Amino acid sequence: MPDWGMWDGGRQESTRDAALSAGSAAITAGAANTKGAWVQLIAATTFETSWVTVQAVGNSASARYLVDIGIGAAGAEWVLFANVPLAGVSASTAGTMLQVPFAIPAGVRIAARVQSSTASVTIRAQVVLCQGGVGQAPPLGRATTWGADTVDSGGALVDAGATVNTKGAWGQIIASTDQTVRWLCIHVTHGAIVTVSGIHFLVDIGVGAAGSEGAILSNLYFYYSTSNDAFMTPTICLPVNIPAGVRVAARAQASIANTTATDTQVDVVLVGVG
Amino acid sequence: MPVISEGTGTQTATLATEHILATLTGAKTYMLMVDATNMVGGATPDTVVLRVKAKALTAGAEILAYEQSFVGAQGSKLKVSIPIPSLFSCSFTLTQTLGAAGRAYPWVVMSV
Numbered sequence: 457m458p459d460w461g462m463w464d465g466g467r468q469e470s471t472r473d474a475a476l477s478a479g480s481a482a483i484t485a486g487a488a489n490t491k492g493a494w495v496q497l498i499a500a501t502t503f504e505t506s507w508v509t510v511q512a513v514g515n516s517a518s519a520r521y522l523v524d525i526g527i528g529a530a531g532a533e534w535v536l537f538a539n540v541p542l543a544g545v546s547a548s549t550a551g552t553m554l555q556v557p558f559a560i561p562a563g564v565r566i567a568a569r570v571q572s573s574t575a576s577v578t579i580r581a582q583v584v585l586c587q588g589g590v591g592q593a594p595p596l597g598r599a600t601t602w603g604a605d606t607v608d609s610g611g612a613l614v615d616a617g618a619t620v621n622t623k624g625a626w627g628q629i630i631a632s633t634d635q636t637v638r639w640l641c642i643h644v645t646h647g648a649i650v651t652v653s654g655i656h657f658l659v660d661i662g663v664g665a666a667g668s669e670g671a672i673l674s675n676l677y678f679y680y681s682t683s684n685d686a687f688m689t690p691t692i693c694l695p696v697n698i699p700a701g702v703r704v705a706a707r708a709q710a711s712i713a714n715t716t717a718t719d720t721q722v723d724v725v726l727v728g729v730g
Numbered sequence: 731m732p733v734i735s736e737g738t739g740t741q742t743a744t745l746a747t748e749h750i751l752a753t754l755t756g757a758k759t760y761m762l763m764v765d766a767t768n769m770v771g772g773a774t775p776d777t778v779v780l781r782v783k784a785k786a787l788t789a790g791a792e793i794l795a796y797e798q799s800f801v802g803a804q805g806s807k808l809k810v811s812i813p814i815p816s817l818f819s820c821s822f823t824l825t826q827t828l829g830a831a832g833r834a835y836p837w838v839v840m841s842v
Contacts, residue, residue, distance in 0.1 A: 504805030527771060527802070534771050534802070561805030598777065598799035635779075636797050730799055 466506075466588020471497035471566060471581075479513070479582030485521070485572040489609050492576075494526060494533045494567040497583055504562045505585045506595040510554040512542050512568075512581035519574040520609040520645065520723075523553065523581065527564045536560070539604035541611060541643040541725045542570070542579060554641050555693045556729045559595040560585065573609045596639060596729040602630040602704060603725045611645065611723030616657060616710035618720075626662060626669045626705040629724055635700050637728030641693040642673070644708075645723045646680045654681040656711035657722060663702045672696060678722070698728065731842050736760065738838040743778070743826035751837050753821040758841040762811040762822045768833040771802035776829035782811060784820040792821055813842065 473481050486492040514521055521542035526533035540553045560566070568581045603612035617624030644659055657678045662669035676692050698704065706724045714720050737752035754760060762780065769776040779799045783792035795814065814820060822839055826832055 532772065534773055534775050536802075559805055561803060564803075596798075597804075598801045635799055730797075 466586065467503050468584065468586045469502055470585070471583045479511070479580045480568065481580070482578040483568050483570050483581060484578045485570045485574070485576055488573060488575045489571055489607060491524065491569050491571045494530070494569045496530065497566045497568055497581065499565055500563050501560060501566065501585060502562060503585075503587050505560045505587055506557060506593075507586040508554065508556050508558045508560060509584040509586070510537070510540065510581065511584070512553055512579050514542055514579045515577065519572045519577050521570055521572045521579060522604055522606060522609050523568055523570045523579070525583065526567050526569070527560065528567075529565060530567075533567050537599050537727060538601045539606060539725070540601065540727055541604070541645055541723070553643075553691060554727060556599070556639055556641065556727075557593065557595045558599065558729055559597055571606065571609055598635055599727065599729045600633075600635050600637065601725065601727050602633070605723070611643065611725035612706070613721050614659070614706045614708050614724050616708040616720040616722070618713055620713050621709055621711065623660065623707050623709045624720070626666070626707045627724070628666070629704045629706055629726055631703055633698060633700050633702050633704060635728075635730050637696060637698045637730040639693065639729045640673075640696045640698070641691055641727040642676060643691050643725040643727065644676070644678045646721070654679065655719060657708050659706060659708045659722070659724070661726070662705050662707070663698060664705070665703055669705050669707075672698070696728070734841050736839045736841050740834050740836045741824055742834045743824065743832035745826055745829065745832050748781075748823050748825040751822045751824055752839045753819065754816065754839065754841075755819050756841070757817045759813045759815045760820055760822075761813050761840050761842070763838050763840065764809045764824065765807065765836040766800060766804045766809055767807045768835070769800065769802065769804055770830075772830060774828055774830055775802040776833060777801045777827045778835070779825045779827060780809060780811070781823045781825070782814050782820065783823065784814065784816050785818055788818045792819055
């Protein structure tokens with residue numbers, strides 16, 4: 457007989473722009489690779505959260521996006537989740553960016569801003585707030601982002617290498633972690649437009665000094681096709697136990713070799729909470 | 731089962747300094763409670779790390795057992811650790827790693 461299940465549900469609210477039937481008003485990027493203005497998602501949360509889901513939709517094909525989710529009064533926002541890649545950005549495709557066990561107090565204003573590799577493009581975003589969840593475990597309280605590259609709105613480059621179906625070299629995501637992380641969202645987007653008909657990737661996340669990395673998450677699957685789909689990926693969120701002060705790296709294997717120099721390159725961004 | 735205060739006070743944090751709130755050597759089960767009312771957000775949001783360190787044998791040094799971070803103004807302002815059974819030595823620490831100023835944190839370590 458199995459153990460008694462500890463799953464449950466509780467309160468939920470979703471930020472939205474009801475007048476537009478949209479997740480939010482348009483959130484506009486600044487100049488290329490520069491954050492735009494904050495846009496309010498909700499004026500005041502009604503309860504303290506234990507689980508937060510962020511999803512968004514982009515309206516510009518073949519662009520990269522890094523999104524900040526912040527809290528605070530207008531003009532005094534501070535970043536809660538920094539430089540989260542917007543997964544699933546094709547011409548009009550929504551993607552889930554984050555699903556994290558995280559505490560946001562009641563009564564706070566939530567806003568979002570975005571930068572993109574293309575100037576002045578827009579996204580719309582929604583934050584789904586929940587209280588209660590998996591076993592009502594106490595939520596975590598601090599978020600960090602590793603690998604984001606605000607210069608090109610991408611992530612840390614990891615190359616699967618020239619040998620098909622064989623793991624390439626480890627690529628550093630961060631030299632030394634700034635905090636303990638117990639829940640990790642893995643964002644892997646393609647570094648460029650894929651020139652082949654489609655390419656499969658298996659990605660490992662590891663910790664350890666250069667040359668001594670050990671995989672803690674193995675063979676996470678991502679697929680990229682041509683054109684806009686190069687930027688469409690799922691975001692995988694998993695429990696981990698990564699201490700502060702360790703080096704984090706990633707490596708990948710791909711189903712085909714390069715037809716251009718960048719086909720086997722992916723951008724990796726990790727968002728952790730602890 | 732009585733609940734006993736093993737140590738209490740108000741720790742005003744010095745940024746980036748790990749303050750030892752209490753080191754307890756009795757064979758008991760301990761819980762840390764910290765009042766985070768004074769934490770605020772902002773451009774450099776207050777960031778606090780609470781740690782519990784203990785050791786499995788009487789020899790040797792304490793090592794990290796549990797760690798939890800908090801950032802910005804808190805919804806649930808009273809932070810209560812899980813119960814920590816300890817035979818030999820157990821320390822509770824508070825570090826404010828970021829913030830416009832070090833804040834005051836009332837705290838108590840209890841045993842049951």
